[in-house]
Amino acid sequence: MDAALLAPAAGLAAFLAEAAALLPPDALLYGDACAPYQADASSCRGQAAAVLLPSDADAVSALLRAAVRHRARLVPQGNLSGLVGGAVPDGSGRQVALSLARMRRLRAFDPLNRSAVAEAGMPLSELNRQLEPHGLWLPIDVGSDPAVGGLVGANTGGSRLLRHGDVRRNLLGLEVVLADENGSVLDLTAPLRKNNAGIDLKQLFVGSGGALGVVTAASWDLKRRDASTLTLFAALPGREAALAMLDACEQRFGEMLSAFEVMGAPALAVTLHHYPALRHPLADSPAGCYALVEIASAMPGLDALLREQAESLLAGLHQRGLVADAAFARPEALWPLRDSLPLALTAEGLPLSFDVGLPRSRLPAFHAAAERWLAGEHPALRLYDFGHFGDGGCHLIALLPREHAAAYGPAKLAMLKSGLYRLVAEYGGSFSAEHGVGPLNAAFYRKFSDAGAQRLAAGLQRLLDPAAALGRHRYD
Numbered sequence: 264m265d266a267a268l269l270a271p272a273a274g275l276a277a278f279l280a281e282a283a284a285l286l287p288p289d290a291l292l293y294g295d296a297c298a299p300y301q302a303d304a305s306s307c308r309g310q311a312a313a314v315l316l317p318s319d320a321d322a323v324s325a326l327l328r329a330a331v332r333h334r335a336r337l338v339p340q341g342n343l344s345g346l347v348g349g350a351v352p353d354g355s356g357r358q359v360a361l362s363l364a365r366m367r368r369l370r371a372f373d374p375l376n377r378s379a380v381a382e383a384g385m386p387l388s389e390l391n392r393q394l395e396p397h398g399l400w401l402p403i404d405v406g407s408d409p410a411v412g413g414l415v416g417a418n419t420g421g422s423r424l425l426r427h428g429d430v431r432r433n434l435l436g437l438e439v440v441l442a443d444e445n446g447s448v449l450d451l452t453a454p455l456r457k458n459n460a461g462i463d464l465k466q467l468f469v470g471s472g473g474a475l476g477v478v479t480a481a482s483w484d485l486k487r488r489d490a491s492t493l494t495l496f497a498a499l500p501g502r503e504a505a506l507a508m509l510d511a512c513e514q515r516f517g518e519m520l521s522a523f524e525v526m527g528a529p530a531l532a533v534t535l536h537h538y539p540a541l542r543h544p545l546a547d548s549p550a551g552c553y554a555l556v557e558i559a560s561a562m563p564g565l566d567a568l569l570r571e572q573a574e575s576l577l578a579g580l581h582q583r584g585l586v587a588d589a590a591f592a593r594p595e596a597l598w599p600l601r602d603s604l605p606l607a608l609t610a611e612g613l614p615l616s617f618d619v620g621l622p623r624s625r626l627p628a629f630h631a632a633a634e635r636w637l638a639g640e641h642p643a644l645r646l647y648d649f650g651h652f653g654d655g656g657c658h659l660i661a662l663l664p665r666e667h668a669a670a671y672g673p674a675k676l677a678m679l680k681s682g683l684y685r686l687v688a689e690y691g692g693s694f695s696a697e698h699g700v701g702p703l704n705a706a707f708y709r710k711f712s713d714a715g716a717q718r719l720a721a722g723l724q725r726l727l728d729p730a731a732a733l734g735r736h737r738y739d
Contacts, residue, residue, distance in 0.1 A: 274333030275357055279313055281329045282359075290316040290365070300340060300360045304407060307348030307703055310356040311338075318365045320438060320479040324446035326361065327477065330732045331444050337361040338735055339473035341413030342386055346618070349472040349701030349735050350413070358735075363412050366479060369393055371454070377485040378435060378454035383412030383478050390483075399485040402427035406602055412478040417699045418470035425653035426521040426559070427486060430469055436482035437465040439475075442728040452482040467723070472699045474734040475727045489521070491565035493558045493573055496597050497589040498550035499525075502627035502652075504585040505554055509623065509653055511585075512556060515576050519569075522557040523653030524601050530647040530660075534600060534607040541599055548588035554652070555601050557594070604649050608660050613668055615644075615679065617659040619687045620696030626657060629690040633659060636686055641679060643667045656696050659683065677706075684711055700736050 283291055292300075292314040302308045315337070317323045330337050340350040340362045352358035363384040371380040374397050381390050388408045391400045403414060405421040413419070415437065420429040427433065436452040451465045468475055499505050505525045512520050528550055535543055545553070558569050570591065580586040608614045621629055630648060637646045643664060650658040661679065663671055671679070684694040688711050700708045709717070721739030731737065 275312055275335055275359075278329055278333035278335035279359070281333070282313070282315055282326060285322060285325050285329070286315065286317065290318070292316070297360065300343070300362055301351060303343045303345050303348060303351050305346040305348060305703060307351050307701075309348075309352040309354050309358070311352040311360040312357055314360040314362055316362050316365050320366075320440060320448055323361070323363075323440045323477055323479055324448050326446070327440055327442050327732065328444065328446035330359075331442060331446075331730045334730060335359060335732065337477075337733055339363065339412065339416075339477050339733065341383065341410030341416070342408060344407035344409045344413060345417060345701065346616075346698045346703075347472075347695070347701030348703045349416070349699060351702075351735065353702070353735065361477065363410065363477075363479065367410075370480060371482075373454060374399065376454055377487075378482060379485060380436075380452050380454065380480055380482045381411045382480045383410060383415075385411050387411070387414065394485060395488070398488050400488055401433060401483050402486045403430065403433065406605075411481050412473075415469055415478045415481055416472045417697065420651070420654065420656070420697050422522050422524065422651060423557075424651060424656075425523055426518060431466065433484050433486075434465065434469065434481060435484050437468060437478055438480035439465075439468055440477045440479055442476065442730065442732040448479075449476070452480055454482045454484075456484065470699055472701060472734065472736060474724055474736055474738065477733070487561035489559040489561055490563035491560045491569060492521075492594065493566065493569040493591065494594045494597050495556050495573060495577075495589055495591050496544045496600075497554045497556065497577070498545045498548040498587040499552050499554055499585065500587060501551040502630055505552060505652055506623065506627055507583075507585050508554060508580055511576060511580060512558075515572060516558050516569075519558050519560050520556075520653070521559040522555070522651075524555040524650065525552055525652035526555070526601060526604060526649035527552050527647060529645070530604055530608070530649050531600065533611050533647065534603050537607040537610045538599075538603050541603065542596070544590040544592060544597065544600075545588050550587055555597055601649060604647075605658075605660075608647055608662055611662060612665055613663040615661040615663060615676070617661070617680070617683055617687075617694075618650075618696045618698055619657050619659060619684075619692050619694060620655050621657060621687065621690055621692035623652070623655045625690045625692070626652060626655065629686070629692065630657070632690070633683065633686055636682065637661060640682060643670070644679075655692075680707065681710070687711075702735055705736055
């Protein structure tokens with residue numbers, strides 16, 4: 264990549280003057296008004312030269328044409344719920360935030376086709392609120408509230424990926440504005456489940472973090488809401504038992520197994536300490552870890568059958584020594600035990616978070632290896648884990664006691680992260696299970712991603728964004 268393309272924009276003032284002519288006065292922000300657009304959920308912060316708030320794809324197209332012509336750099340933004348800094352301008356004050364927050368219309372909804380076309384700025388919660396009266400939803404279930412464009416940019420998964428899949432599996436089409444001299448608008452929003460008329464171009468932009476084009480709308484394959492649900496909590500001797508239980512649940516319930524979350528006993532203990540209003544369902548059953556399991560179907564009237572089958576399955580697992588105890592409860596009594604974990608650990612110390620993905624069969628061995636490595640290399644830290652065990656997702660948190668924080672400067676933190684990610688790679692895993700690539704983990708992308716894949720990604724970015732007009736992260 265020509266270094267000149269990565270330098271602060273020489274034509275920034277000319278670009279902003281043209282942007283002022285293209286947008287209404289309240290859609291171009293400067294100074295203190297930019298503050299809400301300069302940090303994401305990871306607390307990664309930057310400084311924007313300005314914030315653009317277009318209201319439709321035509322305006323995005325015009326802005327990209329101007330950015331290419333003036334060599335300005337735009338950073339696309341959704342709801343700023345990301346955790347890798349990919350939607351935050353850098354600290355130079357020379358990059359421009361392109362917020363899609365005003366593009367939040369539901370353009371089309373076809374209940375018989377079970378499809379909807381939503382603009383990139385629409386929050387996931389708002390989309391599902393509009394779909395709820397029709398018994399439909401987009402089953403991407405995450406703790407934050409990303410916008411539609413952010414869902415696509417991060418290829419979001421969530422707690423029910425095991426059953427419903429990630430964004431790729433639920434996406435029918437996209438509208439994307441390209442960073443070429445024409446600001447070309449690529450309309451691939453046709454809500455078709457069968458369409459093999461050439462290369463499936465929409466998938467190029469999924470998981471790209473806005474580096475290849477600006478997603479302005481997405482077409483979704485909607486699902487029926489669950490009418491029968493069973494939620495249970497199980498105490499297990501260890502993660503090998505969790506793996507056996509997962510396999511048994513899949514054999515018994517098949518695609519009705521909606522979620523299979525596992526949390527270590529130490530992590531649950533910290534959560535209960537900081538949230539005393541929460542009740543431990545199995546307080547009298549010591550365990551190495553716990554499983555939170557959800558079985559669900561869109562077919563009504565199955566609750567009693569699901570309970571009967573689950574009780575039979577648990578009895579067999581108990582006889583094999585794989586389940587110490589289990590309890591059934593309503594979802595709202597059990598899910599807070601898992602969802603409160605991150606905040607509880609933040610209250611306990613300084614959490615160093617790792618969201619990694621591994622083959623499910625290697626999760627127990629990896630966790631044991633990570634504990635040994637951390638105890639040997641960083642004995643002041645304690646390892647906690649929870650996550651989407653059923654899809655190979657693992658949230659590792661190395662908790663740094665506040666009294667040791669001074670000993671962990673940037674260099675030592677980088678060594679810690681590199682060591683853990685090297686272990687992830689040894690076990691065949693990914694350093695970024697859900698959040699994509701951005702400034703906070705770009706060094707690990709370069710270190711742990713296949714060199715050939717990096718070259719191909721860089722070539723693709725140069726092809727689609729030759730003027731380096733888009734995004735924080737350059738694959739080259």
